[in-house]
Amino acid sequence: MAQRGHVGPAAIQRFLHPKLTDLNAPGDLPGCRVAAERLARAVKEEQPVVVYGDYDVDGVTASAILWHTLRKLGHEAVSCYVPHRLDEGYGLNAEALEKFAQSDPKPLIVTVDCGITAVAAARRAGELGLELIITDHHQFDADDLPEAVALVHPELSRGAASVSAADGSGAEASSAPDPPAPASASPLCGAGVAFKVAWQTARTFYNADRVPRDVQELLLDLTAFAALGTVADVVPLTGENRVIVVHGLSRIKHTRFVGLNAMIDAAELRAQKVDAYHVGFVLGPRLNACGRMGHARQAVTLLTDASAIQAKELAAFLTRENDLRRQTERAILAEAIAMVDADGHASDDRRALVLAKEGWHPGVIGIVASRLAERYHRPVVMLGIDAATGEAKGSARSVSGLDLHAAISACDEHLMKFGGHAMAAGMSLGRGAIDAFRDALVEQVNQHLAADDLAQRIRLDADVTLGECSAALFDALERMGPFGCANPAPRLRIRGAITARPAQRMGGGGKHLSVSLRGADGGAVRAVGFGLGDRADDLPAGVAVDVAFKPSLNHWRGVTSPELHLLDIRPAGGEG
Numbered sequence: 213m214a215q216r217g218h219v220g221p222a223a224i225q226r227f228l229h230p231k232l233t234d235l236n237a238p239g240d241l242p243g244c245r246v247a248a249e250r251l252a253r254a255v256k257e258e259q260p261v262v263v264y265g266d267y268d269v270d271g272v273t274a275s276a277i278l279w280h281t282l283r284k285l286g287h288e289a290v291s292c293y294v295p296h297r298l299d300e301g302y303g304l305n306a307e308a309l310e311k312f313a314q315s316d317p318k319p320l321i322v323t324v325d326c327g328i329t330a331v332a333a334a335r336r337a338g339e340l341g342l343e344l345i346i347t348d349h350h351q352f353d354a355d356d357l358p359e360a361v362a363l364v365h366p367e368l369s370r371g372a373a374s375v376s377a378a379d380g381s382g383a384e385a386s387s388a389p390d391p392p393a394p395a396s397a398s399p400l401c402g403a404g405v406a407f408k409v410a411w412q413t414a415r416t417f418y419n420a421d422r423v424p425r426d427v428q429e430l431l432l433d434l435t436a437f438a439a440l441g442t443v444a445d446v447v448p449l450t451g452e453n454r455v456i457v458v459h460g461l462s463r464i465k466h467t468r469f470v471g472l473n474a475m476i477d478a479a480e481l482r483a484q485k486v487d488a489y490h491v492g493f494v495l496g497p498r499l500n501a502c503g504r505m506g507h508a509r510q511a512v513t514l515l516t517d518a519s520a521i522q523a524k525e526l527a528a529f530l531t532r533e534n535d536l537r538r539q540t541e542r543a544i545l546a547e548a549i550a551m552v553d554a555d556g557h558a559s560d561d562r563r564a565l566v567l568a569k570e571g572w573h574p575g576v577i578g579i580v581a582s583r584l585a586e587r588y589h590r591p592v593v594m595l596g597i598d599a600a601t602g603e604a605k606g607s608a609r610s611v612s613g614l615d616l617h618a619a620i621s622a623c624d625e626h627l628m629k630f631g632g633h634a635m636a637a638g639m640s641l642g643r644g645a646i647d648a649f650r651d652a653l654v655e656q657v658n659q660h661l662a663a664d665d666l667a668q669r670i671r672l673d674a675d676v677t678l679g680e681c682s683a684a685l686f687d688a689l690e691r692m693g694p695f696g697c698a699n700p701a702p703r704l705r706i707r708g709a710i711t712a713r714p715a716q717r718m719g720g721g722g723k724h725l726s727v728s729l730r731g732a733d734g735g736a737v738r739a740v741g742f743g744l745g746d747r748a749d750d751l752p753a754g755v756a757v758d759v760a761f762k763p764s765l766n767h768w769r770g771v772t773s774p775e776l777h778l779l780d781i782r783p784a785g786g787e788g
Contacts, residue, residue, distance in 0.1 A: 213692065215673060216699070228691055230455040232432075238412035241405065242369065246362035247345045248412035251322065255282060255417060260289040260319035262312055264304060265512065266326045266402065267297050267503030269444035269496045273437040274324035274347075274406035276515035280469075281410035284430050285417050289319075292516060294508045297575060302638075304330035304337075304346075313340035322409075323347060325402025325441075327358065328365055329631075334358030347405050349447075351633060364409055366399050398451030398698070403441025407434060407456070435460035436467050437515065443488045444496035448698030457694050461486060471514035474527035475499075488694035498527075501534035504575030541576045545583055548594065558588045563666060564619075564657035565592040566650035568604055568643075572596035578607030578636070585609045589666045591616055591657055593639075595646065602643040603628070610635045614660055623652040670760050670779050673702045678709050678731030686763040686774045706776075707758050708784045712736065715751035725778065727751055729759070738766075741778035756784035 213219075218227045226234065239245045254261050261282060265275035275292045282290045293312075295305060303326040312319055321337065321344045323330075328348035337344045338359055347364040357363060400408070411431055414423045423431070439460025442453050449457055464486045467473060476482055479494050486495075499511045514526040548567050552558050557565050565584060577594035584592040591614055595606035610616035615634045624630065626649035630639035641649055676685075695701040706729070715727040718740075725741035725748055739759060741747065751757070761776040 227454070230458050232435075232455060232459055234455050235452055238408040238415070241364060241366060241400075241408045241412075243347075243362045243364035244408055244412045245416075247322070247347065247364050247409055248416040250320065250343070250345060250361050251282070251409070251413045252285075252417040254320045255285045255287040255413075258287070258289060259317060260291070260315065261287065262319045262321050263290065263292045264308070264321055264323045264326070265292060265294050266302065266324070267294050267508035268325075269499045270402040270441040271325035272499055272503070272508055272511045272515060273441035273444075274401075274403040275512050276469075277403060277406045277410050277434050277437050278322065278324060279516045280430060280434060281413060284427055285414065291319075292509075292512045294503075294512055296507050297503055303327065304333040306333050306336040309333060309337050309340055309342060313342055318342055320345065324406045325349070327360075328352040328363065329358075331356055331358045334360055347402070347409055349400055349402050349405050364405060366405065398448045398453040400452065401442050401445040401447045403438045403445070404447075404453065404456055407431075407438040410434065430468075432459075433463055433468050436463045436469070436472060439464070440491055440495065440499070443491040443694070443696055444500070446697045449488070449694060449696040450698050454694075454699070457488065457696075461488070461491070461694060464491075469515065470520050470523045471516070471518050471526065474514070474518075474520075474523035475530070477524075478527035478531050488696050492696070497537070498530040498534045501530055501537045505533050505537055505540070505573075537576055540573050541579050541583075544572050544576060544594075545580050547572075548580060548584060549587070552584070552588065558590070560663040560666065561658070562654050563590050563661045563663070564650075564654045565590060566595070566646070566653055567593070568595035568597055568606075568646050570597045570599045574605050574607075578609070578638075581607050581609040585611055589668050590661070591619070591653075593650075593653065595641075597643055603640055604643055604646055605640045606638065608637040608639065611661075611665075613665055614657060619653060619656040619660065622656050623649055626652060670703060672705050672760060675705050675707060677733050677735065678706050678729060678737060679733035679735030681706070681735060681737050681763070681774045681776065683765060683772050683774050686765050687772075689763050690765065701762050703760060703762055703779060705758065705760050706731070708732065708756050709759060711751050711753055711755045711757065713753045715748040717745040717748045719745070721745075722748075725751075725781075727781075729757075729776070737774055737776060739776035739778050739781075741781065744778060744781065747781060751781070757781050758784050758786060 213224055218224050263275045263278045265271040279290055279292055304323055318341055321342055323346045326348055327346035328350055329352055334344055344360040345362050346358060346360045349366060414427050415421055435456055439457045442457050447453055465476060475495055475498060481490055502508055502510045510526055510529060514523055518526055551567055574596045577596055581592040581594040589611060591610045593606050593608040595604040597604045608616055616637050617633050620630055620637055626641055626645040628640045630637060689702050709729040709731055712728040712730045715725055718724050718726045723743060723745045725744040727739050729739055730736045759781045760779040764775045764777045766773050766775040
């Protein structure tokens with residue numbers, strides 16, 4: 213814990229036992245007070261409200277948070293809108309705004325998890341007479357912000373968050389200035405921002421810091437949605453985000469929301485302790501699946517106004533969509549690996565991969581790019597080509613040590629459009645520009661990554677002896693969870709352990725490794741290496757090895773025992 217900056221009893225207590233009172237007041241979030249005042253007025257005046265979200269887990273859960281809060285405050289005219297990934301693309305778009313403007317009365321539009329870069333769309337909203345509140349957490353150009361009643365964003369200055377009126381006048385929407393924004397060590401995701409807006413809206417509606425008990429209970433239950441969005445969006449699990457996730461995870465299996473209950477049952481998690489792993493790899497992918505394979509509105513319906521019967525049907529539908537997503541992903545991954553290996557794309561002098569093919573599903577190529585980046589330890593661009601138009605749309609993922617956005621920016625002459633950040637990006641270009649873009653990107657990446665940088669590295673927290681690997685120690689380490697971005701699971705090393713018997717292959721096709729280890733201090737423990745089955749033949753009994761691993765607890769027939777989840781295994785005495 214000291215290595216991770218948690219020094220002293222107070223800091224350790226705050227980390228291990230985070231309290232909801234550790235959250236900053238919602239009114240401290242830039243733009244939040246102005247947005248809450250306008251939303252509370254819409255509720256009192258019964259003005260329709262459209263919550264405009266995104267099609268990923270963060271956007272879907274953020275939409276659900278605001279929908280449930282406004283409905284709890286007595287507002288019936290609340291709806292959610294999520295754009296179609298393939299037909300409309302990400303974020304606020306003018307075509308949708310024009311549909312909203314045809315309603316009488318015109319609705320108040322509030323974005324969640326999008327909108328901070330939608331300058332043209334926001335301008336169009338003003339022309340259509342629509343009032344717009346933007347809540348977001350993505351990167352933005354401080355010199356080119358959209359016009360809105362309020363901009364709610366953790367990184368905005370106070371002035372920028374409160375002076376953008378929909379009519380462009382710059383009029384303040386609130387006579388009470390917001391206090392200075394507190395420093396934030398853990399930027400909120402879209403659902404975290406929406407939770408703060410919901411909280412402040414309830415306060416404003418009742419004109420009190422303490423809201424009625426039933427509203428307070430709803431807000432507490434909504435931390436489950438905020439936790440889902442926070443883990444799935446891979447923001448740092450420190451500071452406020454840790455508070456949200458710890459308390460949200462504790463409520464997921466005891467939720468009032470029929471849709472979330474249906475998802476838990478469909479995923480067969482009812483008997484398990486739901487943690488960040490289940491959110492990131494079981495529940496999150498289900499919510500993401502329909503947005504990747506079709507339209508995310510089913511996911512929004514599931515988490516908002518679905519009946520018990522409809523929720524069960526939707527949860528089953530999302531499970532099927534997730535299965536389809538995985539099948540599609542596996543097929544594309546296999547094609548991409550064959551393409552890399554056949555054409556020699558992964559040589560030391562080509563330190564970036566740019567792969568393209570007709571028919572690759574745009575909803576899953578980002579996941580495949582991540583898998584390839586892990587496999588080949590270099591940045592990857594995956595492009596799906598539209599046979600009719602010749603346009604190639606792609607997703608890119610990077611590796612540690614390379615600013616992908618900067619590298620792609622240097623090649624933008626070959627692109628129609630692109631956007632993203634240091635570790636991920638999206639782009640589109642013509643079919644005829646793919647080869648030139650590939651050569652340009654490889655040249656850029658080669659200048660910033662050396663051949664030695666392409667090797668996978670494992671960062672270790674500490675060396676331990678095998679005798680120290682007890683259930684008590686591993687249980688104590690588990691208390692540092694939930695693990696994720698900026699709070700990774702501990703990674704430990706044992707030097708000079710001895711294989712007690714020949715290692716064995718296990719699992720389908722013998723893909724995984726099982727090996728019993730003993731130490732000079734008398735300790736003995738089982739180690740499992742997922743995906744390391746090919747190492748078994750090199751590990752007879754009596755071999756001295758060094759192992760890097762994640763500590764784990766195996767619960768079997770009422771007995772809890774320590775288990776090592778191997779990250780790597782090598783002959784004892786190696787360097788590093």
